[in-house]
Amino acid sequence: MPEIVRLSGSSDWIDLDFVERERTPERAMKLGIQMHVAGLSLSNTISVLDNLGVNRSRKAVHDWVQKADLQPISGKSPNQIAVDETVIRINDQQFWLYAAANPATNEILHLRLFSTTTTALTEIFLKELQQKHDVETAVFLVDGAKHLRAALQRAGLRFQTERHGNRNAVERIFREVKRRTSSFSNCFSHVEPSTAENWLQSFARWHNAPN
Template identity: 70%
Template sequence: MPKISRLSGCSDWIDLSFVERERTPRQLMELGIRLHLAGLSFSNTVRELEKFGVERSRKAVHDWVHKCDLQPAVDENPNHIALDETVIQLDEYRYWLYTAVDPETNKILHIRLYSTTTTVLTERFLQELAEKHNLDDAVFLVDGAKHLQTALRRTGLRFRYEKHGNRNAAERVFREIKRRTSSFSNCFSHAKPSTAESWLQAFAVWHNATN
């Protein structure tokens, strides 16, 4: 299927080990996952798959994305980390999206969704980040948020205040996430926080693979 290969590109980062009895060819499943994470709504992804003679529901594509359990790679050695948070709306509820980005590679190192924002939760986020990556040489770039700076002090991590510059790497990721999730409603509409976080982590893997 040369046309499929041309559209799907390298999909080494997609793990379809969860597949047992799936009537859709794996190459087309990978294509569906890539197309959705690249920016297509579930409806438009379904339409693209129909061009290859595959008729699947939006829920089927949704399930492929979430069953893959995509997680950003580990064992990075960043020199700088842009640390920030932003608000994500799930129906009428507000959640806080934490992200850590390597501004030199533009890779998302860690991403989590919390129901609130506190110093304790920030410390938990940093502990998870430290478990995944080597932070020995890392300097965190943060804005004036006191709870971020307090959590970094408590965990013994180095940081400096930076209003613009490399810290904007996290802002760029936030802008893209917000653009993507507002451009079509069936991604976060009526979604559970765990489902939204799963999509955000899958987006992070796609983002890292294409940068």
């Protein structure tokens, strides 16, 4: 699996400023975070750490990911932005995952979870995206969803309808997220939506990190 191969890469993208009196070596904490965000279940992650002589619980690794509060880096200036949303299930309830991606780099620019999908919520997502990145001159690539086009018009942002081509960047990201969340059941089970959203933000930071 290519994402597991990337575990040998740099972990400098993981910020451990949240650490106070953690008894686990920082190198092991970074590896634990990296493994879980890359796709290993909590159970498999603690098994690998145990083989390295670091005995920690599933909750400990879960807490590391949550406390690290990893998010995509701000300040990007993309020429095009692919925007879309898809359904994510949390505790058998339906939520909508909004995502914006740069087709030129395949980077995730912003992710958010909402309990439904409306023009007003789409406007909130776009406003947050504008606050994080320089997108005023970018062309947004969207499908035929009326609420996406309406929100972009209200925000004064340029867009064009595109069902394939560069807009596939965000579709690829959605496929990868769904593959990860379906590959182990303990990711979005028995958690609050905010916890799931935090994991998704961490995934985005890992996804964007250099190999």
